Amino acid sequence: MKFTELKNDIADGAKNIYLLEGDDAYFLLKGEQMIKSAFLENAELNFSAFDGETLKGGAITSLTSALESFPFMAPKRIVKVTDFYPTESEYDKFLKNTFENFPPTSILIIVNHGGKKSDLKRKGCITYVDCNRADEETVAKWAYLTFKRAGITCPVDACTAIARYCLCNMSRVALEVEKLIDYKGSGALTREEVEDFVYKDADYRIYEMTNAIARRDYDKYLSIQSDLCRKNGDETSLMSGLFSYFKNLLTIAESRGSDAELARILKMKEYGVKKSREQAYSIGAEKLKAYVTAVYSALADIKGGITTPQSGLMKINATIFFG
Numbered sequence: 085m086k087f088t089e090l091k092n093d094i095a096d097g098a099k100n101i102y103l104l105e106g107d108d109a110y111f112l113l114k115g116e117q118m119i120k121s122a123f124l125e126n127a128e129l130n131f132s133a134f135d136g137e138t139l140k141g142g143a144i145t146s147l148t149s150a151l152e153s154f155p156f157m158a159p160k161r162i163v164k165v166t167d168f169y170p171t172e173s174e175y176d177k178f179l180k181n182t183f184e185n186f187p188p189t190s191i192l193i194i195v196n197h198g199g200k201k202s203d204l205k206r207k208g209c210i211t212y213v214d215c216n217r218a219d220e221e222t223v224a225k226w227a228y229l230t231f232k233r234a235g236i237t238c239p240v241d242a243c244t245a246i247a248r249y250c251l252c253n254m255s256r257v258a259l260e261v262e263k264l265i266d267y268k269g270s271g272a273l274t275r276e277e278v279e280d281f282v283y284k285d286a287d288y289r290i291y292e293m294t295n296a297i298a299r300r301d302y303d304k305y306l307s308i309q310s311d312l313c314r315k316n317g318d319e320t321s322l323m324s325g326l327f328s329y330f331k332n333l334l335t336i337a338e339s340r341g342s343d344a345e346l347a348r349i350l351k352m353k354e355y356g357v358k359k360s361r362e363q364a365y366s367i368g369a370e371k372l373k374a375y376v377t378a379v380y381s382a383l384a385d386i387k388g389g390i391t392t393p394q395s396g397l398m399k400i401n402a403t404i405f406f407g
Contacts, residue, residue, distance in 0.1 A: 086214050087111040088222060094122045098160065099211040100186040103204050105196040106215030110254035112195055115213055116164065119193055125158035132161075136168030136194075144170065144178040151182055151190045164193045169200045175207075183209045219355050223247035223254065227261050231273065234265045238273040245275065249284040252355070256285070286312065290329050291359070298366040302405050309401075319393035320386060323400065327379040334372040337364035378403040 085093060087106075093099075104115040124131055132150050139147055147165060155161035170179060186192075186209065196202055198216065205212035218226075224243040231238040250256035260282045264273060267281060284292075289312055296305035312322050332350055336357060339346055343357040350357070364372065382396035391399070 087115060090115055090118060090213055094118060098123050098191055101183060101192045101210045103194045103196065103210050103212045104215050105198055105202060105205060105212065107198045108215050108217045108254050110258055111215035112197065115215060116193055116195060120162060123160045123191055124162045126156060129156040130158050130161045132163050134165040136165050139165065139168060141174065144174060148178065148182040151192060152187050155189050160191055161189060162191045162193060164195065166195045167197060168194050169202055172203065217252050217353050218254065220244060220247045220252055223252045223257055227257060230261050235270040236265060236268050236273050239275060242273065242275040242278040245278050246282055249282050249288055251285045251288055290325050294329060294363050297404055298363060319397045323379055323383055323397060327376065327383065330372055330375045330379060333360055333364040334369060334376055336361050337369040337372055375404060
């Protein structure tokens with residue numbers, strides 16, 4: 085199930101094993117909190133946590149022993165394990181019997197940050213909760229409803245802008261929404277206030293720069309570039325970001341793979357691949373090759389002491405807009 089479905093699922097009663105897995109730290113944290121809030125009593129006595137990295141081979145029995153322990157004056161005992169990736173042989177030898185004949189007085193929460201491949205979500209006895217970064221529509225809807233509960237009306241386009249500026253990272257979105265609620269208190273929040281108060285992620289700013297390239301909007305491109313250089317104080321890091329971005333666009337432009345396949349290869353979200361594909365097609369593969377070469381050459385010249393970061397960036401700008 086998606087994270088957004090977890091609340092209703094909890095209302096129907098506890099599951100034995102929850103696997104919270106994904107790359108959004110906010111969803112992982114909130115999912116754990118929701119389960120514990122619904123089913124945990126006397127946390128000091130009925131909650132224990134394990135580091136999955138330490139549970140190898142026979143050490144896994146410490147986890148199963150905790151699950152088989154009875155709660156103290158409460159219906160449920162909750163055990164949490166973080167970043168737990170047992171092998172198939174470890175599962176069969178140490179976990180299968182307990183997981184498939186699960187103690188009715190326990191709940192297991194597995195919190196995996198998605199750094200490794202896990203086969204646990206394929207087990208029928210495990211409830212999988214997808215905690216990967218949500219799409220723009222879902223994040224905007226969350227922001228809209230959060231503002232509404234706080235007594236603030238916020239137009240849909242402003243909520244969508246918040247999602248975009250934070251790259252749908254819910255940890256960032258939650259902080260920005262909380263900041264806006266504290267600022268506004270009540271009433272109507274405008275798009276202009278969102279523009280003024282929400283910090284735009286550096287990757288989003290590079291996305292804006294690339295859109296300006298596609299539109300041949302030199303003034304907008306330079307405005308964003310100057311703002312990024314002023315905030316970061318480092319032209320070289322900006323060029324490195326541009327190099328990675330152009331390289332990904334070129335890969336997408338020349339690939340025949342699906343959005344899902346490219347998302348896995350490039351370690352991006354499918355929504356990000358979709359938006360990047362639109363940019364790549366509007367710029368064109370041949371121009372992207374020239375941009376990648378120009379940025380790579382400028383970075384090499386800076387590293388070799390041939391040119392300064394400022395001159396290197398000016399040379400890149402000239403290549404992009406004046407050929």
